[in-house]
Amino acid sequence: MTAEVLVEIENVSRNFGNREVLRNVSFSVVKGEVLGFLGANGAGKTTTMRILTGTLAPSAGRVRVGGIDMLQQPVRAKAQLGYLPETPPLNRDLTVDEYLDFCARLRRMTGRQVRAAREQAKARCGLQDVGRRLISNISKGFQQRVGIAQAIIHNPLVVILDEPTVGLDPIQIQEIRALIRDLGQAHSVILSTHILSEVQAICSHVQIIRHGELVLKASIDELATHLTGAHLEIALRRPPVALELTQIPGIAGAHAQGDGRWLISFEAGADPTDALVRQAVAGDWGLYELARPRLSLEEVFLELASDAPEQPTQSEEQAA
Known part of the structure; x- marks a missing residue:
């Protein structure tokens, strides 16, 4: 029903x-x-x-x-x-x-x-x-x-x-x-x-x-599925710039975590793991760790909801 x-x-x-x-x-x-x-x-x-x-x-x-x-x-x-x-x-x-x-x-x-x-x-x-x-x-x-x-x-x-x-x-x-x-x-x-x-x-x-x-x-x-299913955590000794990572097919975002570590988010239905490994070898990035983490709701929130622009003030609302 x-x-x-x-x-x-x-x-x-x-x-x-x-x-x-x-x-x-x-x-x-x-x-x-x-x-x-x-x-x-x-x-x-x-x-x-x-x-x-x-x-x-x-x-x-x-x-x-x-x-x-x-x-x-x-x-x-x-x-x-x-x-x-x-x-x-x-x-x-x-x-x-x-x-x-x-x-x-x-x-x-x-x-x-x-x-x-x-x-x-x-x-x-x-x-x-x-x-x-x-x-x-x-x-x-x-x-x-x-x-x-x-x-x-x-x-x-x-x-x-x-x-x-x-x-x-x-x-x-x-x-x-x-x-x-x-x-x-x-x-x-x-x-x-x-x-x-x-x-x-x-x-x-x-x-x-x-x-x-x-x-x-x-x-x-x-x-719960989203928290585990669409992310990779990688560690690179010689990391590239974020743009090189996001140009790999299937990767939607690359978020630097410091010390050569990156949190990779990928598109629904895609799994860029093989392509990422191939590119890391070809680019000599020094890939030494790759895992699929379980994110907290806080991490998903920060990924999806951060960098919001300023909203109008009360005076702007009244003027509208």
Whole structure:
């Protein structure tokens, strides 16, 4: 049975003046998927998130949430979303119950609906014992739980979480990660984070954006294959310049590691090992080591997401 698609982004681009910060970005998220969305600072990740949540219009392309077009029916589309920004939008002068009641009313609930939604959100987020406490008097970990509770109080199809564990201690991080995994069973979750271990611990899929374009979208299982299947590590006593390595058929990139060592990435379906050895002998490069390493997610991220250009400032966005 085909999984239900809850988020569709099709050929989305965004310009700020003459600067193109997103270029034909397309991806989908299905029900039950927890998607880790990664990108270096300035790569276009935040712009994509703003377009997805309806706070910024794309220059081109289409966004649908639960099959509803964000531009044509923005109120209905946004009703399908729950959003926790990096800084939770909390009123610290209210109690947890008062704040969640306020959030429920913002979602157009009335009467008994408000109380029922609040109690359900508290139960899911482990907030039953702090309902009458001022938000300013609870720990940062509990404040983060309140932020997640406001995002799910209306039981949305899609939950978007931006850096949900920043500033938490190790115990709080584990608790929030368990909560996010639980949310993924009932919703689609998009998790924006810079903590790569968090992606491997929580997410079912990962995508990386670089220079305004998606450069990787894979399941965690597919990523494991990617980590081992498309790289060689070589050591050369008389290494050539990088250009000579990348001109060998099948080699997509050559990354100097120091001391004559290189990390070679190659194209899908290609294996340039034989050609590389022949060229090393012909060029007298002094090849003395060749291995197929297992890369960490951090190394893949650095390879795919580094060297992102600067993104527009807030004043540039406003001018656009």
